[in-house]
Amino acid sequence: MTKPDIASLRVYNQHLNHDKFKKPEDVVGYMCAMQAQEYTHAKWAIGLRMLSPADKMVEKAITTGTILRTHVLRPTWHFVLPQDIRWMLSLTAPRINAGNAAMYKKQEVTDAIFNKSFDVFTKALQGGKQLTRTEIAAALNQANIATDDFRLTILLMKAELEQLICSGARQGKQFTYALLDERAPVTPAISRDEAVTRLVLRYFKSHGPATVNDFVHWSGLTVADAKTGIEINKTLLSNITIGGVMYWMGADRDFGAAKKSGAYLLPVYDELIIAYKNRDAMIPAGFRDKMGAITFFPTIMVNNQVVGNWSRNMGKKNIDIELKPFNKLNKAQNQSIESAIQRFKKFNGIG
Template structure:
């Protein structure tokens, strides 16, 4: 196995290549979690992996409640399936809380304050109301709790970690919050070892080939916990050594055949951000080029699982304009496929045409 093989298998296991999914919630469950702080790009991350989808259909699936958007695993937004939200939060929230500790101390936020704010927010949403952040914080202010200097952000953040709130349906362009227990089904808690194994199995199935270091990065768990999870599920996967690293991945009869067409990858996509080591997706020169955004912070163009360009979109009334920043030589077949890739994205967001600049 080499880096090209790793890139090919990741495209297949992440459902970018020959996806079998049509339902957004089922796809998110397969992936384990999908980073989603850039909401528009995160919807495209799902659309890219579905047989038929539009921006609108994915947003409807989120509003319907099958997909939860919350801060989980790491201190950023992720999509998770509603059936997974509770046990995943139980497993990963303590570590995220520790990461926030310094900021909490600076803001004079502690368990006493969070008990007050959690109780208040829980009562606000108890009747099934879904409120915007501004509406929630206004009520917290009325109760005499200071919410300036980032305190509001971290009050809401902790309420998510404590399973008080999660996303509600969007109200126009505004996000709302709903009571976690109203959106997420009750379930028997998993033992810690069971939860570690479940998360690792989900990750290596959907993201493999990957290393224990990749899993630790993606999950936000400690290296000790990640190694325990890795060893627990190791025998359920194939293993391969590449450049001194051990990779786990689902068994395959043969390597997937990867076409040479261009693929428009969103910013913060799992195909890049899901790994600590991104050498399979980017050559060093590309990774170090500021235009690449490290393959994470900017949308990129991939060919056979390798980043070859970055792209930027501007939406017009009936069209989307795409500007490319080339980072590596693009084969002729990929150049010729750009129009089709752009048209697919344009149709996803409801535009009639794509214009490359």
């Protein structure tokens, strides 16, 4: 087995080219968490894994709270399900807070200020209210809590990590916050070991083949956590070794089922790229000097290999797609990419 075979299995296990999901929440539930700070791109990441995707369908799931958006891994924005958000935050928040400690100190945000801000959030949002950042900042300022510089972001993130607030429905193009208790059911608490076991299993089943270091990169947890979770899940996982590196995946996966054909317009920070510390399996050797462009910009993938970047100019009645291949594309590649372009346009209600 070669590294391109690893890429084929990842595409297969992430359901990009087979057995696609019917509902947005089914995608997020299977993937466990999906990076989502670039909002419109993150919606398309869900759409790529759906049978008949539509932006309006994904937006509705987020509006109604079927999918939530919060800081939960590393930390950055992720889509998660309401039934997963509490146990995941209980697992990851302590490490995120420890990593943020210097930032809290630099911005002079003390525990007393945090607690006071939490009271403001609770009072302002209770009763099903959903407020924008501007409205929340006004409520904090009225309580004599400064929100200049980076402080508002810190206060909001800390409240997310403490399971007080999460995403609400958008107001126009503005994001809102709501009380978590009013958006997600209270679920039974589980032990840390059980949470690690759950996260490890779901990551390797949906993202595998992947390494221990890939999991650590994706989750923000430790190597020890990864090894503990693998050991507990050893009957549910299988492994392969390539070039002295061990890769883990679900034990029930069919190695012969992965397909190598097809093209995808991957959004920026798609899980197929961002969820791995080492991305060489998806990137031909000649393009690895372009890692920055691949990591931080939307990418074109053909036959499970990255071949360039792309961008889009969104109009009301049309979408202009600009392809930026790293090398000249052949006729078959262009035809495959054209199908991917049409799928993206259809997702956005055009064509």
